[in-house]
Amino acid sequence: MRSRVFLVLAALALILSISHVQAHNATFQATAQATAQATPQRGGTLNVAAESMSNSLDIGFWQGFGALHVIDSIGEGLVRANFETGKVLPGLAESWKVSSDGLDYVFNIRKGMVFQDGAPITAQAIVRSMKRSQTPKDPAYIDGMYMYGNQGIDNWQSLDAVDDNTVELKLKKPNATQLLVFTRPDGYIISPKAMDTYGKDVGLHMAMAGPYKIERFVPGQEAVLDANPDYWAGKPYLDKIIIRAYPDEASILAALQAGEVDLTLYAPFDSVPRIQKDSSGGLRIVVGAPLVDLLLGINVTQKPLDNVMVRQAINYAIDRDAIIQAGLAGMGQAPASILAPNDLGFDPAGKTISHYDPTKAKQLLTQAGVTLPIPVTLSFENDRFWPVLAELISNNLNAVGFKVTLDRLDQGSFAGKESAGKTVLALDQRSTFLPDPNDKVLIVDSVLSIGGMSHPEALPTAKQLDALIDSGTTTLDPAARAGIYKQIQAMVLDQMNIVYLAYLTPPIFVRDRVQNVDTQGTAAGRVDFRGIWLKQ
Amino acid sequence: MGVYLLRRLLWLPIVIWAVSSLTFFALRIIPGNPIESVRDQITDKSQIARIEAEWGLDQPVYVQYVRFMGDLLHGDLGISMSSGAPISVLLFERIPPTVELTFVAMIISTTLGIAAGVVSVATRRRSVDNVVRIVAITGMSMPYFWVAIFLIIVFSILLKWAPTSGRIDASLKYTVITNFMFIDQVITGNWLALGSWLRHLVLPATAIGITSTGFVARLTRSAMLEEIGSDYVRTARSKGLSERTVTLRHALRNALLPILTLQGLQFGALLGGAVITEAVFAYPGMGRLLLDAILSRDYSVVQAAVIVVALAYVVVNLLVDILAIAVDPRIRVN
């Protein structure tokens, strides 16, 4: 008798503890929040949860968003970007002049600035840092710093320090994105003192010029940042930022619910409706702009995926609505193609093609004359919403005549396999890393993405597309550029080597006391911690 | 006894060799190319070269084996396939936390388990005995991940008594000497760090310890009963209290030896439980290192971690056996 009673009690306890959570949330009434713009207060520690933390903060080869958050906090480049307007703002350079032909840039560096380790910020230091990947003799040179390739270095004629406070860059061909690429992490300037002291290990001891500096960096785990009082724009509001990597969404959710995390982009999306409904839990959701494209890359060198009809069939087989509702908890928009609503040259017409029509998909497969079922492997990262998306897409494709094998991979293996071009179908995302469409279209550039996820070099339109992409950067007039990007979109839709699944409007999970979280850059993963302050 | 001891000690290096070899060969029959993802991840070419030399399939297996054994004898465990970091550094970071975790779990399970067993035997009421038995079996039946999740919900999120993850508060400053928190923070007198460390340790250690507690309780009870005779205590109301206490104490002493032996074997279960518990608590120990390495196909780390953990288990069991014989030389062994 006692034994049975005990069993019932134990089960009851378990049920009670779980229902208590639900009751807790339902009892309180949702209170309206005072969102009046208040005066920023100083002080406090911000706890940020990230999905990973790479083993090095070296801007030449970091990985994952955790490292990105850290680097964006501690680094500063010549200029900064306003994600909303797309305008270039002063950074280490207080002003600059660009020649009318777009080949000559002169930057005036602010006087009297210092790096986080005390070394003075001079034009010479800046040039040395920017030329790091081209200078094998530099103690901090590492063979394989592929991130620097994003700086447009191949197009540089010369980069010199004219005097202590002036940097001059001469280009071979005009580049409409040159200023904006300086806002990438690979454009941040590293202290020459750190480069001399630490050489190849400078990634473990990053000293740069940004608003926060590293107090402690534990590779693969966390970074503790202190406010930098010498930051040129003034000491930022927060005393400390702790950016910690969590192994999965479940632990981020637990930490969020326990009050241990103040800001994160990586909590489970399924929690969004609950948090939005009940603001008494101390959390709120800030919905980000649609700056992240979710896509499916198709390897066009794999038969029968080399047949464009088969690829189009894949496109029509996928139910984007289901993906957005069931996989993203509604946090997404129906896509057109390679560019999103905020991008220059966005053409909404693509939405009529990127949509669900399984009948058409089956017709296309019949027309293509391929033997069914078509075996394919779908590779994806084993975290966040990717497994659910993979299951949904697998269901969709199986329904029209494919036979999908799911290939779950960890972040590192996935990145490796994808960039080595060994995937057949791959799920990935592309963020608006900077407010310019060129970054996004590089995914279909046959030279820069050669052998990558979709093998764009194998498409018959490769040369044509490359020429278009190139002209997109060499054309300086925005209206003309818009026209070019419209054409690129049309070509991508035509070739369908990348199928677009959704524009993600990422939910940003924020604790009540955290103020002034912007919805633009943050949505793309480029959190600007300068503006954030904590209500005491 | 001396001969037995000598035999066990001589056996130890052979076991070390056997464990390492078994691990080596187990990881070399992996289907596909084990270093496929490495080439695409590491950017430092010298590191790639090293890993390819150790894992490259172009060389005959015995050549790799000789190299592996040679490295092992020098204490060189290689470098991580996914980051290129030397594995000895990783072990320095990850072994102490797991040692601390299993140690505290052992303390919890031993004290609670013995207490429960004693209560079960000493009580005059059969119902109490039954309740303790049921609790013990329930403890043994709870899967590690279930207990871990339950503890987090109740104690971290609802009650906010302990943190949900990690080893120590990230905002605290503390020095690292041996990387054993208890030693380092006591030496430097950093009581804040010590407190934070304990608060982080409590839940994961309990999660692992609960299962063991059940085993210890059951064993304590049955070992004591074997000595006393199951109805003796309950029927001996006529005997004085002091005599009863003496009998119980004697019975407990009798139980200590099998408990000791049990804990040696339970240590292996604790290590296995650590893999799961560290995953749920995001605790930076060997268990998580091993799990992350498996999921990211970092076979160098898997190899080193398995060898280290297995060896720890072997050594602990050896120590336990030596202790057991030291305590009671009458034990005859097969």
Next chain:
Amino acid sequence: MVPIVKDASAPLPVKQLPINSIPLVKRLSRLWRKYSLAVVGGVFFTIVLIVSVFAPTFAPYDPMTLDLKSRLAGPSAAHVFGTDNLGRDVLSRVIYGGRTVLSGAFAALAMSFAIGLSIGIIAGYKGGWLDNLFMRLMDILLSFPSVLLAILIVTSLGAGQTNVVIAIGIAQIPIFARLVRSIVLILVNQEYVAAARSLGARDRTIIFSHIFPNMIPPMLVQATAMLAIGIATLTALNFLGLGVETGTPDWGMMVADGQKLLFDAPHVAFFPGLCLVLTVLSVNFIGDGLRDHLDPRLRNQAG
């Protein structure tokens, strides 16, 4: 190596129940008082077993069918255990999950039992260098904590349900082997075996008619313990993502998937977890009852 029984020469008693004068009701109530736990466990486990075997009959829905319109629905008349994040019926997935888990655990048990039994008998009966060899091999396997050994084997063979079962099976072999061997050693030394041998009885006869019957009780107890551990290890490995494929119903994997929904849809993780705990509990109750009944002195396995 663990120092085992203290006194190796006494024969193992076999319990006898009085068969004649006590009325049935009184006998049953006495049994119930003594073995209530085991009976509860037995009944529950039998139910789980039946439901798992006849899963298609008991499961109201197909466990793999998606129904995105009713995703994350709480328990209701249509879905007794609610639905998961893809709209799949949780009750059906729990039932089929039980099938996955139990079939896997039994398969591992059968494998380790069969192999361990053979090794133990050969080693114990034949003795000599064969005994030495086998026991050394078993010692090496026992040098690994069983979860670790299972993880190593899964890493080397690759993920997937079959490999996990093989891994757990291999990890459990040495325990059976050693148990069998120690029992065989005891039995072999008994007079009637020596007598039978001297009369020219064949080894096989001796093994089957004398050794086997006396081995069954302790083996049963050990088997229930191993089954419980097998279920726990199998679900743990699936929880960690090392086993079944995404989407296959399994209690461990369902708890893992439901972990991040605990505050929004706790039923997704709760029901599979509860079934898992209760199943392991019932097996342990059965084992405990068996242990009590068969021989209270038999304490040579480690818990």
